Amino acid sequence: MAEQETSLALFPFQVVVFPGGICPLHIFEPRYRKLVADRLTDDRPFGITFGTDESHAPIGCALDVTGILQKFPDGRLNIVTRGYRRFRIIRALQTDAPYAVVSAAWLDDDEEKVPGELVDRVRDLFRSAALKKEWGINLPVDVERDPAKLSWLLGEAMHLTNEARQELLELTTASKRLETEVRWLNALLTG
Numbered sequence: 581m582a583e584q585e586t587s588l589a590l591f592p593f594q595v596v597v598f599p600g601g602i603c604p605l606h607i608f609e610p611r612y613r614k615l616v617a618d619r620l621t622d623d624r625p626f627g628i629t630f631g632t633d634e635s636h637a638p639i640g641c642a643l644d645v646t647g648i649l650q651k652f653p654d655g656r657l658n659i660v661t662r663g664y665r666r667f668r669i670i671r672a673l674q675t676d677a678p679y680a681v682v683s684a685a686w687l688d689d690d691e692e693k694v695p696g697e698l699v700d701r702v703r704d705l706f707r708s709a710a711l712k713k714e715w716g717i718n719l720p721v722d723v724e725r726d727p728a729k730l731s732w733l734l735g736e737a738m739h740l741t742n743e744a745r746q747e748l749l750e751l752t753t754a755s756k757r758l759e760t761e762v763r764w765l766n767a768l769l770t771g
Contacts (some may be wrong), residue, residue, distance in 0.1 A: 587673060588627035589615050590680040591637040591643075597628055597747035599730040600771035601639060601663040604649070611678035616657060618677070619645055621647045625664045627684060630746050638669050639687065639750050663732075666749060690752045702758045705765040706734055712769060717740075731757035738764065 589610060597603045605621035607616050614681035650658040667684040675681045710717050711769050717737045735748045735757065744764070751757045 584686045588682055588684045590682050591628045592631050592633055593625055593628055596630045596742050597641040597663040598730050598735050599663045601736050603767045605659050613655050615679045630742055637746055643665055692753050694755050698758050699727055702762050709765050709768050727754035734761050
């Protein structure tokens, strides 16, 4: 697992975002309005972690602001973000910013060769579950061929709890995520 350290503004929140995932946010606290303004100025991502200021997960996802949907007269914002890359918090940094800033290490998946049978199995199970649950989601062809993208898209599409989403976010290979999703999809289809 290659790690490159960086500083990230931190936004603890009750949501888990995956790389590539879309996350709309309503920004109302002054400190987070400042965080978004700073990120728009320096064009850098910020980190989101599942939890609260007092207690949050050590692994999160960096987000890029992809658009401002609405600016309110009182300074609140509705924005759209996209998951960029996973990170692990190393330590808190002391700054003048009104929001938390951390030193973080980027997390990449461990090198592996994902078995084609696993990809086929999870794809077929997902299609069956999507029909049964009427999710109305089709897998794009390019995603079906990329195990990492497939694992993240399935995590987005499966209507998981934030705790289950965090479990997936922390897994270090596409194979582990796909195997976990196979287990969950089997339970969903037999339950």
